[in-house]
Amino acid sequence: MSWNGWVFIYLPGKAVAVPAGSLELVEQGVESTTSIFGYGRRYLERPDAVPVAPLSLPLTCRPGDELTYTPVLPPLFGAVRDAAPDFWGRRVLEARLKVPPDSMPESVYLLQAGPHRFGALDFRSDLASPEAPGLLPPLTQLEYLLEAADRIQAGAPIPAQLEQIFLAGSMGGARPKALVIHNGEQYLAKFPAIKDGFNVPAVERACLELARKAGLDVPPTDIKTLADGRQVMLIERFDRRATGDAFHRRHCVSALTLLAKHEAESLGAPYEDIAAKIGELGVDAGVKADRGELYGRIAFNILVSNDDDHLRNHAFVWDGGGKGWRLSPMYDVVPRPQLAHERYLHLSVGPQGRLATLDNLLEAHGSFGLLRKDAAAIIDRIARVTREWRIFFEDLGVSAVDCDKVASAFRRPGEIGLEAVESALRRRPAPSE
Structure with missing residues:
Protein backbone atom coordinates (compact mmCIF):
# COMPACT_ATOMS: atom_id res chain seq x y z
CA MET A 1 0.00 0.00 0.00
CA CYS A 61 18.06 17.33 -12.15
CA ARG A 62 16.92 19.72 -14.85
CA PRO A 63 13.34 20.82 -15.51
CA GLY A 64 11.60 18.24 -17.63
CA ASP A 65 13.74 15.32 -16.50
CA GLU A 66 11.78 12.33 -15.26
CA LEU A 67 14.19 11.93 -12.37
CA SER A 125 -2.44 15.13 0.42
CA ASP A 126 -2.86 17.17 -2.76
CA LEU A 127 -1.76 20.43 -4.33
CA ALA A 128 -5.01 22.18 -3.40
CA SER A 129 -4.75 21.33 0.31
CA PRO A 130 -4.50 24.49 2.43
CA GLU A 131 -1.98 25.12 5.16
CA ALA A 132 -3.12 23.65 8.46
CA PRO A 133 -4.32 26.42 10.80
CA GLY A 134 -2.96 26.78 14.27
CA LEU A 135 -2.46 29.66 16.69
CA LEU A 136 -0.02 28.83 19.45
CA PRO A 137 -1.02 29.43 23.07
CA PRO A 138 0.44 32.33 25.06
CA LEU A 139 2.79 31.86 27.98
CA THR A 140 -0.13 32.23 30.39
CA GLN A 141 -1.29 28.73 29.37
CA LEU A 142 1.84 26.97 30.66
CA GLU A 143 0.13 25.38 33.66
CA TYR A 144 -2.61 23.88 31.48
CA LEU A 145 -0.05 22.62 28.98
CA LEU A 146 2.01 21.00 31.73
CA GLU A 147 -1.09 19.36 33.19
CA ALA A 148 -1.90 17.95 29.75
CA ALA A 149 1.70 16.76 29.32
CA ASP A 150 1.52 14.97 32.68
CA ARG A 151 -1.63 13.18 31.54
CA ILE A 152 -0.04 12.12 28.25
CA GLN A 153 2.97 10.70 30.11
CA ALA A 154 0.61 8.76 32.36
CA GLY A 155 -1.48 7.51 29.43
CA ALA A 156 -4.58 9.30 30.73
CA PRO A 157 -7.23 10.88 28.46
CA ILE A 158 -7.08 14.62 27.75
CA PRO A 159 -10.19 16.59 28.72
CA ALA A 160 -11.51 19.31 26.41
CA GLN A 161 -10.11 22.19 28.47
CA LEU A 162 -6.55 20.86 28.00
CA GLU A 163 -6.69 20.19 24.27
CA GLN A 164 -4.31 23.06 23.42
CA ILE A 165 -1.52 20.51 23.88
CA PHE A 166 -2.65 18.84 20.65
CA LEU A 167 -1.66 21.90 18.63
CA ALA A 168 1.35 23.00 20.65
CA GLY A 169 2.90 19.66 21.58
CA SER A 170 3.84 17.84 18.37
CA MET A 171 7.56 18.72 18.27
CA GLY A 172 10.21 15.99 18.30
CA GLY A 173 12.51 14.69 21.00
CA ALA A 174 11.82 12.34 23.89
CA ARG A 175 10.99 14.79 26.69
CA PRO A 176 7.59 16.46 27.26
CA LYS A 177 7.32 19.88 25.66
CA ALA A 178 5.00 22.36 23.97
CA LEU A 179 5.24 25.48 21.85
CA VAL A 180 4.19 28.89 23.17
CA ILE A 181 4.43 32.54 22.18
CA HIS A 182 6.86 34.49 24.37
CA ASN A 183 8.21 37.99 23.72
CA GLY A 184 6.60 37.88 20.28
CA GLU A 185 8.58 34.81 19.17
CA GLN A 186 7.95 31.08 19.20
CA TYR A 187 9.52 29.31 22.16
CA LEU A 188 9.77 25.67 23.08
CA ALA A 189 8.57 25.08 26.64
CA LYS A 190 10.41 22.06 28.07
CA PHE A 191 8.60 20.47 31.00
CA PRO A 192 9.77 18.29 33.88
CA ALA A 193 9.23 14.59 33.24
CA ILE A 194 7.56 12.34 35.79
CA LYS A 195 10.69 10.27 36.50
CA ASP A 196 13.30 13.05 36.56
CA GLY A 197 15.98 12.62 39.21
CA PHE A 198 16.70 16.36 39.40
CA ASN A 199 15.21 19.64 38.17
CA VAL A 200 16.05 19.09 34.50
CA PRO A 201 14.47 22.33 33.17
CA ALA A 202 16.47 24.50 35.60
CA VAL A 203 19.71 22.57 35.06
CA GLU A 204 19.39 22.50 31.27
CA ARG A 205 18.70 26.22 31.15
CA ALA A 206 21.70 26.96 33.40
CA CYS A 207 23.91 24.69 31.29
CA LEU A 208 22.92 26.49 28.09
CA GLU A 209 23.57 29.86 29.69
CA LEU A 210 26.95 28.56 30.88
CA ALA A 211 27.69 27.67 27.24
CA ARG A 212 26.72 31.20 26.21
CA LYS A 213 29.11 32.62 28.82
CA ALA A 214 31.82 30.43 27.29
CA GLY A 215 31.27 32.16 23.96
CA LEU A 216 29.08 29.55 22.26
CA ASP A 217 26.01 30.30 20.13
CA VAL A 218 22.87 29.65 22.21
CA PRO A 219 19.27 30.77 21.55
CA PRO A 220 17.59 33.05 24.11
CA THR A 221 16.33 31.08 27.12
CA ASP A 222 14.13 31.74 30.13
CA ILE A 223 12.78 29.86 33.14
CA LYS A 224 9.28 30.06 34.59
CA THR A 225 8.15 28.80 38.00
CA LEU A 226 4.55 27.61 38.18
CA ALA A 227 2.14 27.75 41.10
CA ASP A 228 2.98 24.19 42.18
CA GLY A 229 6.69 25.06 42.35
CA ARG A 230 7.70 23.15 39.24
CA GLN A 231 9.80 24.94 36.66
CA VAL A 232 9.61 25.09 32.87
CA MET A 233 12.52 26.01 30.61
CA LEU A 234 11.85 28.20 27.58
CA ILE A 235 14.15 28.26 24.55
CA GLU A 236 13.55 30.29 21.40
CA ARG A 237 13.12 28.37 18.15
CA PHE A 238 15.90 29.05 15.66
CA ASP A 239 13.77 27.76 12.76
CA ARG A 240 11.13 30.50 13.12
CA ARG A 241 11.36 34.29 12.93
CA ALA A 242 8.54 36.73 13.64
CA THR A 243 7.90 39.08 10.71
CA GLY A 244 4.96 41.38 11.25
CA ASP A 245 1.93 39.23 11.99
CA ALA A 246 3.50 36.06 10.58
CA PHE A 247 6.33 33.69 11.39
CA HIS A 248 8.79 32.94 8.61
CA ARG A 249 10.14 29.41 8.62
CA ARG A 250 13.77 28.47 8.09
CA HIS A 251 14.67 25.25 6.32
CA CYS A 252 16.66 23.04 8.70
CA VAL A 253 18.09 19.54 8.69
CA SER A 254 19.85 17.48 11.33
CA ALA A 255 23.49 16.49 11.11
CA LEU A 256 22.15 12.96 10.62
CA THR A 257 20.61 14.16 7.36
CA LEU A 258 23.61 16.30 6.42
CA LEU A 259 25.79 13.18 6.61
CA ALA A 260 23.13 10.97 4.93
CA LYS A 261 23.29 8.48 7.79
CA HIS A 262 20.76 6.18 9.45
CA GLU A 263 20.11 6.61 13.18
CA ALA A 264 21.78 3.24 13.79
CA GLU A 265 25.00 4.78 12.41
CA SER A 266 25.04 7.74 14.80
CA LEU A 267 26.96 6.15 17.68
CA GLY A 268 30.67 6.71 17.08
CA ALA A 269 30.21 8.83 13.96
CA PRO A 270 33.17 11.25 13.86
CA TYR A 271 32.72 14.92 14.61
CA GLU A 272 35.33 15.47 11.91
CA ASP A 273 32.78 14.22 9.35
CA ILE A 274 30.47 17.06 10.36
CA ALA A 275 33.37 19.50 10.04
CA ALA A 276 34.10 18.13 6.56
CA LYS A 277 30.48 18.60 5.47
CA ILE A 278 30.59 22.18 6.75
CA GLY A 279 33.47 22.71 4.34
CA GLU A 280 31.65 20.98 1.50
CA LEU A 281 28.09 22.30 1.94
CA GLY A 282 28.48 25.35 4.15
CA VAL A 283 28.49 29.03 3.29
CA ASP A 284 32.03 29.98 2.25
CA ALA A 285 32.16 33.02 4.51
CA GLY A 286 30.95 30.99 7.50
CA VAL A 287 32.98 27.78 7.27
CA LYS A 288 35.77 28.90 9.62
CA ALA A 289 33.34 30.24 12.22
CA ASP A 290 31.08 27.18 12.11
CA ARG A 291 33.97 24.75 12.45
CA GLY A 292 35.37 26.72 15.38
CA GLU A 293 31.92 26.82 17.00
CA LEU A 294 31.49 23.06 16.60
CA TYR A 295 34.94 22.49 18.09
CA GLY A 296 34.04 24.61 21.12
CA ARG A 297 30.81 22.65 21.60
CA ILE A 298 32.73 19.39 21.71
CA ALA A 299 34.98 20.81 24.44
CA PHE A 300 31.90 21.93 26.36
CA ASN A 301 30.23 18.51 26.00
CA ILE A 302 33.38 16.85 27.34
CA LEU A 303 33.61 19.17 30.34
CA VAL A 304 29.93 18.86 31.36
CA SER A 305 29.48 15.16 30.43
CA ASN A 306 26.78 15.84 27.86
CA ASP A 307 26.90 12.45 26.16
CA ASP A 308 23.54 12.87 24.41
CA ASP A 309 25.37 14.59 21.54
CA HIS A 310 23.95 12.30 18.83
CA LEU A 311 23.60 13.44 15.23
CA ARG A 312 20.01 14.63 15.62
CA ASN A 313 21.12 16.98 18.39
CA HIS A 314 23.14 19.00 15.89
CA ALA A 315 21.32 20.94 13.17
CA PHE A 316 21.96 23.11 10.14
CA VAL A 317 19.96 26.04 8.77
CA TRP A 318 19.76 26.97 5.08
CA ASP A 319 21.26 30.40 4.34
CA GLY A 320 19.46 31.75 1.27
CA GLY A 321 21.94 34.58 0.77
CA GLY A 322 25.01 32.37 1.01
CA LYS A 323 23.37 29.41 -0.78
CA GLY A 324 24.62 26.95 1.80
CA TRP A 325 24.11 25.47 5.26
CA ARG A 326 25.06 27.13 8.55
CA LEU A 327 25.46 25.44 11.92
CA SER A 328 22.38 26.11 14.05
CA PRO A 329 22.54 27.48 17.59
CA MET A 330 23.20 24.98 20.37
CA TYR A 331 20.35 23.02 21.99
CA ASP A 332 19.59 19.90 24.08
CA VAL A 333 22.59 20.13 26.40
CA VAL A 334 22.11 18.45 29.77
CA PRO A 335 24.96 17.31 32.08
CA ARG A 336 24.74 13.62 32.98
CA PRO A 337 25.90 12.78 36.50
CA GLN A 338 28.13 9.71 36.62
CA LEU A 339 30.92 8.15 38.65
CA ALA A 340 33.10 6.76 35.87
CA HIS A 341 36.49 8.41 35.48
CA GLU A 342 36.82 7.29 31.86
CA ARG A 343 33.92 8.81 29.94
CA TYR A 344 32.73 8.86 26.36
CA LEU A 345 30.64 11.09 24.14
CA HIS A 346 28.12 9.68 21.69
CA LEU A 347 30.15 10.86 18.69
CA SER A 348 33.83 10.26 18.01
CA VAL A 349 36.01 13.10 19.31
CA GLY A 350 39.49 12.46 17.89
CA PRO A 351 42.20 9.82 17.32
CA GLN A 352 41.10 8.00 20.50
CA GLY A 353 37.55 7.71 19.25
CA ARG A 354 34.72 8.65 21.62
CA LEU A 355 37.02 9.10 24.63
CA ALA A 356 35.92 12.36 26.28
CA THR A 357 39.26 14.01 27.04
CA LEU A 358 40.65 17.40 26.10
CA ASP A 359 43.89 15.98 24.68
CA ASN A 360 41.91 13.65 22.40
CA LEU A 361 40.03 16.67 21.10
CA LEU A 362 43.21 18.71 20.74
CA GLU A 363 44.76 16.07 18.48
CA ALA A 364 41.79 16.43 16.09
CA HIS A 365 42.43 20.16 15.52
CA GLY A 366 43.44 19.79 11.88
CA SER A 367 40.10 18.25 10.91
CA PHE A 368 38.42 21.48 12.01
CA GLY A 369 40.78 23.71 10.05
CA LEU A 370 42.43 24.93 13.26
CA LEU A 371 46.06 25.50 14.11
CA ARG A 372 47.04 23.58 17.23
CA LYS A 373 47.49 26.75 19.27
CA ASP A 374 44.14 28.17 18.14
CA ALA A 375 42.41 24.90 19.03
CA ALA A 376 44.05 24.96 22.46
CA ALA A 377 42.83 28.53 22.97
CA ILE A 378 39.23 27.46 22.29
CA ILE A 379 39.47 24.55 24.74
CA ASP A 380 41.11 26.78 27.37
CA ARG A 381 38.37 29.40 26.98
CA ILE A 382 35.65 26.82 27.56
CA ALA A 383 37.46 25.20 30.50
CA ARG A 384 37.95 28.53 32.30
CA VAL A 385 34.19 29.08 32.29
CA THR A 386 33.04 25.56 33.17
CA ARG A 387 35.36 25.51 36.20
CA GLU A 388 33.02 28.03 37.84
CA TRP A 389 29.83 26.16 36.95
CA ARG A 390 28.46 25.87 40.48
CA ILE A 391 28.63 29.59 41.28
CA PHE A 392 27.02 30.32 37.92
CA PHE A 393 24.24 27.75 38.43
CA GLU A 394 23.40 29.03 41.91
CA ASP A 395 23.31 32.61 40.61
CA LEU A 396 20.69 31.43 38.08
CA GLY A 397 18.56 29.95 40.84
CA VAL A 398 19.49 26.26 40.61
CA SER A 399 19.11 24.87 44.13
CA ALA A 400 22.03 23.55 46.15
CA VAL A 401 20.32 20.15 46.19
CA ASP A 402 20.18 20.01 42.39
CA CYS A 403 23.75 21.27 42.10
CA ASP A 404 24.84 18.40 44.36
CA LYS A 405 22.93 15.92 42.20
CA VAL A 406 24.65 16.98 38.97
CA ALA A 407 28.08 17.84 40.39
CA SER A 408 29.67 14.57 39.26
CA ALA A 409 28.95 15.49 35.62
CA PHE A 410 31.39 18.40 35.66
CA ARG A 411 34.97 17.41 34.90
CA ARG A 412 38.17 18.80 36.36
CA PRO A 413 40.09 19.94 33.27
CA GLY A 414 43.44 19.03 34.82
CA GLU A 415 42.37 15.39 35.08
CA ILE A 416 41.34 15.01 31.43
CA GLY A 417 44.18 16.42 29.36
CA LEU A 418 44.44 20.12 30.16
CA GLU A 419 48.23 19.79 30.47
CA ALA A 420 48.50 19.09 26.73
CA VAL A 421 46.30 22.11 26.03
CA GLU A 422 48.42 24.39 28.20
CA SER A 423 51.59 23.07 26.57
CA ALA A 424 50.17 23.89 23.14
CA LEU A 425 49.40 27.42 24.30
CA ARG A 426 52.97 27.94 25.51
CA ARG A 427 54.95 26.53 22.60
CA ARG A 428 55.70 28.24 19.33
CA PRO A 429 53.85 26.46 16.49
CA ALA A 430 55.88 24.61 13.86
CA PRO A 431 55.39 25.68 10.21
CA SER A 432 53.31 22.55 9.52
CA GLU A 433 50.86 23.45 12.29
Missing part, protein backbone atom coordinates in the same frame (compact mmCIF):
# COMPACT_ATOMS: atom_id res chain seq x y z
CA SER A 2 1.28 3.49 -0.83
CA TRP A 3 0.51 7.02 0.26
CA ASN A 4 0.97 9.66 -2.43
CA GLY A 5 1.17 13.31 -1.53
CA TRP A 6 3.18 16.49 -1.85
CA VAL A 7 6.11 18.09 -0.08
CA PHE A 8 5.67 21.84 0.31
CA ILE A 9 8.43 24.18 1.42
CA TYR A 10 8.50 27.71 2.83
CA LEU A 11 11.30 29.41 0.93
CA PRO A 12 13.50 32.04 2.64
CA GLY A 13 11.54 35.18 3.47
CA LYS A 14 8.24 33.79 2.17
CA ALA A 15 5.09 33.41 4.27
CA VAL A 16 3.36 31.00 1.87
CA ALA A 17 4.65 27.53 1.02
CA VAL A 18 5.18 26.30 -2.54
CA PRO A 19 5.11 22.68 -3.74
CA ALA A 20 8.63 21.29 -4.08
CA GLY A 21 7.70 17.86 -5.39
CA SER A 22 5.74 14.65 -5.02
CA LEU A 23 6.34 12.07 -2.32
CA GLU A 24 5.30 8.43 -2.29
CA LEU A 25 5.57 6.41 0.91
CA VAL A 26 5.40 2.66 0.42
CA GLU A 27 3.84 1.20 3.57
CA GLN A 28 2.93 -2.23 4.84
CA GLY A 29 0.59 -1.74 7.76
CA VAL A 30 2.32 0.66 10.14
CA GLU A 31 5.76 -0.01 8.64
CA SER A 32 7.30 2.11 5.89
CA THR A 33 9.44 0.14 3.45
CA THR A 34 10.71 2.87 1.13
CA SER A 35 9.83 6.23 -0.37
CA ILE A 36 10.14 8.00 -3.71
CA PHE A 37 10.48 11.73 -4.32
CA GLY A 38 10.47 13.76 -7.51
CA TYR A 39 11.00 17.51 -7.78
CA GLY A 40 8.36 19.51 -9.62
CA ARG A 41 9.36 21.24 -12.85
CA ARG A 42 8.18 24.66 -11.69
CA TYR A 43 10.10 24.32 -8.46
CA LEU A 44 13.35 23.54 -10.24
CA GLU A 45 12.86 26.62 -12.41
CA ARG A 46 12.72 28.91 -9.37
CA PRO A 47 15.91 30.94 -8.79
CA ASP A 48 15.36 30.66 -5.02
CA ALA A 49 14.80 26.88 -4.97
CA VAL A 50 16.30 25.15 -1.94
CA PRO A 51 17.40 21.50 -1.86
CA VAL A 52 14.96 19.58 0.31
CA ALA A 53 17.91 17.53 1.59
CA PRO A 54 21.62 18.32 1.04
CA LEU A 55 22.82 14.94 -0.26
CA SER A 56 19.87 12.65 -0.94
CA LEU A 57 17.71 15.28 -2.72
CA PRO A 58 20.05 17.67 -4.55
CA LEU A 59 18.89 20.20 -7.12
CA THR A 60 20.88 18.54 -9.89
CA THR A 68 13.04 10.60 -9.02
CA TYR A 69 14.98 9.72 -5.91
CA THR A 70 14.86 6.97 -3.33
CA PRO A 71 16.49 7.37 0.10
CA VAL A 72 20.17 6.60 0.51
CA LEU A 73 19.07 4.64 3.59
CA PRO A 74 15.40 3.57 3.36
CA PRO A 75 12.66 3.93 4.30
CA LEU A 76 12.58 7.73 4.78
CA PHE A 77 14.54 10.61 3.35
CA GLY A 78 16.49 12.32 6.11
CA ALA A 79 14.73 15.66 5.64
CA VAL A 80 11.33 13.95 5.86
CA ARG A 81 12.42 12.15 9.03
CA ASP A 82 13.59 15.46 10.53
CA ALA A 83 10.20 17.08 9.86
CA ALA A 84 8.21 14.14 11.24
CA PRO A 85 7.12 14.02 14.89
CA ASP A 86 9.54 12.13 17.12
CA PHE A 87 8.83 10.21 20.35
CA TRP A 88 7.02 12.95 22.27
CA GLY A 89 5.22 14.35 19.24
CA ARG A 90 3.91 10.88 18.42
CA ARG A 91 2.53 10.42 21.93
CA VAL A 92 0.68 13.73 21.61
CA LEU A 93 -0.83 12.80 18.24
CA GLU A 94 -1.85 9.38 19.53
CA ALA A 95 -3.54 10.97 22.53
CA ARG A 96 -5.48 13.30 20.22
CA LEU A 97 -6.56 10.49 17.90
CA LYS A 98 -7.12 8.07 20.83
CA VAL A 99 -4.99 5.27 19.39
CA PRO A 100 -2.25 3.07 20.93
CA PRO A 101 1.44 4.04 20.68
CA ASP A 102 3.13 3.53 17.30
CA SER A 103 -0.09 2.19 15.78
CA MET A 104 -0.31 4.45 12.71
CA PRO A 105 1.53 4.51 9.37
CA GLU A 106 4.21 7.16 8.95
CA SER A 107 2.03 9.02 6.44
CA VAL A 108 -0.57 9.64 9.16
CA TYR A 109 2.03 11.03 11.57
CA LEU A 110 3.38 13.29 8.81
CA LEU A 111 -0.03 14.66 7.86
CA GLN A 112 -1.26 15.07 11.43
CA ALA A 113 1.84 16.86 12.78
CA GLY A 114 0.40 20.28 11.94
CA PRO A 115 2.00 23.58 10.97
CA HIS A 116 4.55 23.84 13.78
CA ARG A 117 6.87 20.98 12.84
CA PHE A 118 10.65 21.44 12.75
CA GLY A 119 12.00 23.37 9.78
CA ALA A 120 10.27 24.66 6.66
CA LEU A 121 8.73 21.53 5.13
CA ASP A 122 5.03 20.70 5.05
CA PHE A 123 3.20 17.59 3.82
CA ARG A 124 -0.18 17.67 2.11
